[in-house]
Amino acid sequence: MEKVPALLSLCMETVIKEIIYGDHFLHNIFELPLDLIDCLLMRLPPLALQKLQEDMPSGQCRGDESINAFSRDGRKRKRYGDFNTVWRTLFYSRWPEGVAQIQSMEQLTMRPIKGSETDYNDDWQQLYWEAHLQNCLDEAAEIALLPSFDGCIGEITIPDILMKSIGYEVEMGYKSSEVSKLSYHCRNFGRYARKLRLQNVLCVAETCELLRDSRLQSVVLRRIKSKEHVNGACRLLNLNSHTLLSLEFVHCRLSSHAINAIFNSLYTEGIQTHGIQYLSIKASSILENNAVTIPSGVLSFLLSGRYTFYAFNAIIAS
Template sequence: MVNVPSLVSLSIDAVKRELLHKDDLLSHVYELPPELFNSLVKCLPPLALQKLQSEMPFKNYDDYDSTSNDLKNGRKRGRNGNFETAWKALFKLRWPDLVKHVQSVDWQQIYWETHVQNCLDEAAELALLPSFSGCLGEIQISENIMKYIGYVDHMSNSGSDYLKLSYHCQQFGCYARCLRLQNVLCVAESCQLLRNSKLQSLLVRWIRSVEHADGLCKLLSQNCRTLTSLEFVHCKLSSSFMDAICGSLYLRGVETHQIQHFSISTSSFLEMDPVSLAHRLASFLNSGRSLRSLKLCDNHLDWNFAQRVFSTLLDASSGLSSLDLSENNIAGWLSNFNWRSSALLSPSGMTKSLQSLRILNLRGNNLRKDDAGSLRYALVHMPSLEILDLSDNQIEDDGIRSLIPYFTEASRKCCPLTDLNLENCELSSDGVTQLLDVLSTLEMPLNSLSVADNRLGRSIWLSETKRCRNGELDAC
């Protein structure tokens, strides 16, 4: 038997179509009883829902509740929850794999932000084609994306502004907080397209030309008051580019920026003299009073560069909580640090420290046993360190032995070390056994210890299993 649609469902379908094309019905829709209004909200496509919510005449989207008692009392309640539920459902329908990764209190914002990102990604693919020679804003958005937001009926009009990237950026760019941009989008035109955005996080890829660097700096300047996270991936950087970045992020009248998270990964540096670039980066770090995490990963950095960066952070008594220098080649970077090193003292004789550093990642840096010995003295000046990753470094048993005094001392602190990663460090069963002997006696045992991919043999696993059974080590 064929299901016959109800009068209510037919009416809702008609209203949905009218909302996409005209504004005449809006005033009447707002007068609907709560039950019908809520049913309509649940069925609207994104464009119609956007129009309905943005044109609401009631402050805070208030309306009378649906229960008879509440109607008699005239008590009002917010409709915000109904809209939020509808936006979350639309987000889940369009991006089912992303919804579990989103912790949002504003599903309307995250919906349109993700939509803008999809439009920009699609535009970048077309702009990268050798045959492309037009303006970014004129790029037409695909039928697939248009269907998701409810513009199916407009597809026959290929000249419609609704189909252009410029329309989507101008209408919904104000919801964009976090974006990822390919180099082809880092041009002056993008500043105009995203002029309504208040970016808080920006990730850029493949910046390799002056044109892209200049376009990016204009975009950074446009968002300098709101931007707190900046990431570079697969880029080529120079000291002049670093200077330009600093200049574009500085707040007007003061040489300081608000970046909290700064990352350069899988990139290269154009300078013949790495000291010059390190100096520019040091200037950037010095001007970042809010900096909380710094990631310089897989950039072919040498010991001199790493030493200068670390010294800069130390000199400034930085409030950094996370430092990632992984996948570089910085063996010898702490060769000047030892127990009587003047590098750890300020001009007044006070001990320098990284009081807030909680995470230190030195994975894959070609560190040797001598580096581990020097690291011991530097770690003492990181009193809040909780997570240390030394994996993929050939520090060997002697390196571990030189760090054991630090592990013992760290366990007595109010914020002791909790996670230690020593994978693929050329350790033998003797070295790991000695380490386990010490760890089992600590006042505060580790939460996590990884010694995988070392030449340990069967005996160490039998010993470790015994320790776990005896409760001598919390995490084996």
Template structure:
């Protein structure tokens, strides 16, 4: 029968059970002929492969491989084991995001702060780290129940997680507990996200063998939880370089306690490179004080490269204190985000002619290293835009700026035009500009685009999304596509309409440098398909297009089909979601034929629900 197991699969199953149950002669397995051992490695479940892997590594420490332990034949054998772990990882988490093999800070000219060095990923480490995160998340769900009063380490791991590493029938009862997984696999953990209920002295003990580099804490609010956070930070302060707080209460006294726990012995200097506070208040509503510990952390962080304050209910005077502290620090800050904080008038407090501002920005101890600035959603108005200009002019290495969700209007953008002109003419020019939802009109954007000079270096990204520009901006946009060599353009919901699409199509340059464009939510109708046809044929580097929610009729499908036939094969994604009428075309199925490396290019819209009247209102 076709369903009967093969002799080989029965052998693998037997060896697996022997390994898992503590076979006394595991060295015999490692002495198998290379082809048999390699095939066995590629077919073992995770727990059995882990046991065998530990046997291979004479120099393992608590189950964790050390580079000095692998050489000669062992180096080659490890590489094959690594392939086995890669296979297991992709099988268990097929939709996992791109993995960073090595996690430490580097900087480059593209203004990215955290980059991975080109080297082989340690899939064993990545596998057990992600496994342990699942165990901790499951434990947190149970521990959050009102009736839970036991020890965190005694919590039972779910059957689904156990089945993913081995068959429960072959595991002893001790393996079902969280403590087993922390003790066995905790040494592989480098990046963890901990819910508030897990922040305790017990968890610190469970993770004592970990060499944590990145910690994210969620919903820290009580004193007990804060004490647990401090214990964890103090224990891992030698290896920790990234720290993030989400939905926490970080009032001054709490922040002081947390910051003090990170100080190394006999020194206030810390090794934190990425520090982030998101959706967490840093001051009480009626208090006028800010954490001295936080300011000390910012001033003493010689390695600090990325800083984020998102939705922290920051007051303008606090923003000024933080900015002044950064100006006086010796850190080489690369990325700064202060967003969603309602800081109207903050920038006016940093006067261009003030002694402190001028001297610090003119010295080496400043933010001259800053490459990414995110000021999204701070309720800046036109006057704030004017004040921003004097600050931006003194950031010579800035490569990316985001001032979206600030109602600066056309008057505000006019204040910023001289800065954009100069910033794009520099030897190291501005590469990324986001001006989304800033209450701009077509007139203001036309003035901006016409003012920009021919670029020495292609503009990486420009986003004008969610501004009501209208069709009048189409001709200027077409000319800009030719002059700027922009790679990524976001025109989502700018009210181009069918006439704007038609004009953009007719005036588009013969060839553009576009690699990605978003023209969604513009009510382009059939003209959307014609514009897509021109884009596909005249943008040879185009990889991604978002044309969703444009009220495209069924007649659009043959036009898109013809365009895809003429494509040079670089297009990877064409998003047509939100155009439900396309499903009524008799030719929709033919779009499924177009693939890139085996994956469909076209992302289809959902069909209209039967009986629901068609409404073209967005």
């Protein structure tokens, strides 16, 4: 005989759907008894947890902060539990391999990057949405690379498997056409991005606009070759020049003019030094009129940085 769901489970499912797909009764959720709030937190999918945390009344807990409330027996207890612990559980349930997939460059090179938030970061909400956004960008790049693609990057539809991983069933959503677009994920989760890797097809002005709220510390650029991609990369790097610490080029083919433009974009206006601490150019080629000289932009970059580790595996060809 099929097991009948408990009344509590049915109620929880109804509340979760209301959080994800509705906007009218969120304030009522905060009036639930504390025990039910704690139980609900452990069942919320990522998108519901995000909405609940964002809409929490002023003065209540944020992130892993909490305020104390007195229970009936007079003992203090944490109100609404520990959000950061829930985010950590959600992260490992989706990516069992842990944070290895988003390791910072200082871990890969065994050299510490000073000032980086990522090396000892325990903000699991930030780590979760950063990894999710990277998954979305990777999927979008695969679609944008298809010869048949002729549209806006932001209009690309996120695959159902990624939508379900954050708790959103497309067929149930009233705003599925909006929530399923890459633009929604960049707009809502871009502010959590600290490290991203971007294929050339995403290095365009539109992507820079989509990621305008990001504060990138580490960027990996792949297969940058055309003028459009160079311009997009320059704009993205310049927008994040005040936070960028690590930069890597992989399988790129750049002219001396392009490489000069890219390195010049790393300077913050009015400041003659940059903040890059790790620079890597792998399996790439730089086209230079004089193959025995280093492009002026690269030379200036090398002379104006501090605490920088360089790893070059590039061919300078005429």
